[in-house]
Amino acid sequence: MPNPIKKESLSDRVYATIKRQILSGELSGGMLISEEHLASQFGVSRTPIREAIRRLSEYGLVIIKPRSYAMVYEVDDKEVQDIAQVRLALEELTVRSLTPEAVERDIETLSRLAADCQYYMSVGNRAEVFVKDSEFHLELVRCTGNRALYDAYERLDAKVQLLRIAQNLNNDDLPRIISQHPSLIDALKKGDMELSTALMREHVIHSYLSR
Amino acid sequence: MPNPIKKESLSDRVYATIKRQILSGELSGGMLISEEHLASQFGVSRTPIREAIRRLSEYGLVIIKPRSYAMVYEVDDKEVQDIAQVRLALEELTVRSLTPEAVERDIETLSRLAADCQYYMSVGNRAEVFVKDSEFHLELVRCTGNRALYDAYERLDAKVQLLRIAQNLNNDDLPRIISQHPSLIDALKKGDMELSTALMREHVIHSYLSR
DNA sequence: ATCGTAAATATTGTATACAATCAATAGCTG
DNA sequence: CAGCTATTGATTGTATACAATATTTACGAT
Known part of the structure; x- marks a missing residue:
């Protein structure tokens, strides 16, 4: 039958990728995250990027400052x-x-x-x-x-x-x-x-x- | 100065409201969640609704079945x-x-x-x-x-x-x-x-x- | 030169339009 | 009538356009 490969949404893929990048240190703490930048980088629109960022924020890996920017969570030595x-x-x-x-x-x-x-x-x-x-x-x-x-x-x-x-x-x-x-x-x-x-x-x- | 009241986004308000409804039992476990339905109910577009639902999913209060539906998390007696x-x-x-x-x-x-x-x-x-x-x-x-x-x-x-x-x-x-x-x-x-x-x-x- | 203010610029927040997928129904075949 | 297939309908996923807000830059006053 058909329906071969496509299963997960772009939003899911973006979420997983960014998460991996953060946990591997590729995106390090305090680094700023621009929706548009990520969008062009992933070759998708801002919509799935936004959803991924918000999920990561709820997960505790991203901090969102409303209406200004988002950044990778930075753990404090304390x-x-x-x-x-x-x-x-x-x-x-x-x-x-x-x-x-x-x-x-x-x-x-x-x-x-x-x-x-x-x-x-x-x-x-x-x-x-x-x-x-x-x-x-x-x-x-x-x-x-x-x-x-x-x-x-x-x-x-x-x-x-x-x-x-x-x-x-x-x-x-x-x-x-x-x-x-x-x-x-x-x-x-x-x-x-x-x-x-x-x-x-x-x-x-x-x-x-x-x- | 001006700028009196507007602070939180629609997405945040929707998120908080749905969360409260779930935790108060107004939305009970297993109940299905329709983006469009919620959108017209809140008088907003689907965009902030989707973001709220996804955040709630990450929080553990909503279960998303990709490309079909979302439902309120149902705790099992076990x-x-x-x-x-x-x-x-x-x-x-x-x-x-x-x-x-x-x-x-x-x-x-x-x-x-x-x-x-x-x-x-x-x-x-x-x-x-x-x-x-x-x-x-x-x-x-x-x-x-x-x-x-x-x-x-x-x-x-x-x-x-x-x-x-x-x-x-x-x-x-x-x-x-x-x-x-x-x-x-x-x-x-x-x-x-x-x-x-x-x-x-x-x-x-x-x-x-x-x- | 510095501070404050205002225009310009960039970025986020939201709405809408369209595409893709899933669920349900109806119709066909055996 | 059962079971499969095809079509319809409804819902989600994504892109795009526009509005609102924040940041930056430019500029003038002290």
Whole structure:
């Protein structure tokens, strides 16, 4: 049958692209966003651009100053501790909610992501390490099956990624953090809540000690 | 000088209005949303309506089925426990983050909201009790000064409000819950973390025991 | 030269027109 | 009558045009 490729709207594509650009640092914090500029850049009209920008604003990645301009959200160093604490609370709930069966069921993906982290670490690609680390933790949250938790975590993770970029991917503890993933998986598989929680707590805390 | 009243855009006003209608139950879960219908209802074009709907979708209050329709988000009863657990995690972090000084500084507003709850309880207006209860807890979170926490809590609270409506505002423990507010304020003022946490935990847990 | 004011310029906000897609209905075929 | 196909109708997606507002530039007064 026909209807081959066209599925997502221009608005969706623009949204996804800008989001990716922000989270990868291609569009950095504080940078101004012009609707017309983006429109000509993407080769579309302003309409889908506007919708994308507004969605990103609601997502927390863009700040809109009404009737004047929009800019990429800029994380403040003072937010580091705040973000870390919220993340800790959500990660602890994640660990508490995870059953060994749920982890087993997704062990393939989890192991692969943990391995990806170590691989990129070994070749010195810190940017990609952080990407895979985020994916690993998001996957853990997904395994809980708690949608409300996932939604909250996903938005917070965006801020975490912005922070990592703002700190220029510096983190002396990165090798140690990454090496903890397999231990965490093991502890979760065994249902050792005590150990899992301890590992996760150390993991998260050390994620924000740089600088 | 001139320029007296006009500040917010139509898009913002529409967004706020629809949001309020959803959270008050005027627009109930599963109800379909037609852009044109809303446009004629608000007396504006489809443009600001579309932007508002998309923002609400990003907020989690509207579900968009691309190229067909949009509908008000419908909370599932199976989500009750999930939402409650996330809320508990965030509320516990809130209590841990609150200093007696921060509470003191905002004691006026907090006391007033607690009193409002009791007043509406006494006159049997359960809908308004829930509204003020939400405001009370949001105010507590605001007092922490943790923006990331506030953002996460605000979105979750929207789901909580939807749940309350879906459950038809039924909750046998409501009087007891409301009566705990002053004790909580006191415990927070004294910096009694132990008691504060215990109170808050009981508070949240009993908020979801109905049905 | 600096400050304030006014014209010019650019950008956002909204309405409208058109195109594309989906849902529903009617009609045809077996 | 069931099931498929085609056509109609309604709704969303995008582009464009215009209006309103903000920013910048130019200019004159002190």
